[in-house]
Amino acid sequence: MTLTDWWNEELVSFEREKNFDFEKDQNMSASFVNLFKEQVALNSAAMLRPSEKGSKTEIAGLKLIEQAGFNYEAIRESYEILNKFPFSSKRKRMSVIVNIPGP
Numbered sequence: 670m671t672l673t674d675w676w677n678e679e680l681v682s683f684e685r686e687k688n689f690d691f692e693k694d695q696n697m698s699a700s701f702v703n704l705f706k707e708q709v710a711l712n713s714a715a716m717l718r719p720s721e722k723g724s725k726t727e728i729a730g731l732k733l734i735e736q737a738g739f740n741y742e743a744i745r746e747s748y749e750i751l752n753k754f755p756f757s758s759k760r761k762r763m764s765v766i767v768n769i770p771g772p
Contacts (some may be wrong), residue, residue, distance in 0.1 A: 670725040672733045706734045710744035711765050714755075717741070724756075 709730040715723025717731050731741045749768040756763040 670729045672729045706737075706739045706741075707744060707748070709734050710739075710741040711748060711750065711767055712763060713741075714753075714763075 713723065713727040713731065715721075715727035715731055717728065717735070721728050734741055750765055751768055752766040754760075754764040
């Protein structure tokens with residue numbers, strides 16, 4: 670599975686924009702880019718290395734942020750995960766609680 674489109678007030682096709690750069694997207698503020706890459710990296714049990722493991726949707730998200738130049742493993746290592754709530758078909762989501770450093 671590959672993420673092909675992004676909707677943020679307008680449709681952006683990743684297939685047409687091979688060198689898509691989140692930070693240059695006029696519809697994404699710097700804080701939104703950070704939030705997006707962190708939520709994709711942290712709210713996932715998937716991994717790309719040494720081989721792909723996890724849900725196809727989560728793997729596609731990790732590939733997208735890596736294509737944009739972010740290392741999901743480095744993002745995961747920079748946060749302390751306090752609690753994980755696995756995907757539940759009743760809740761229709763998974764969640765993580767992280768300790769965000771700072772005041």
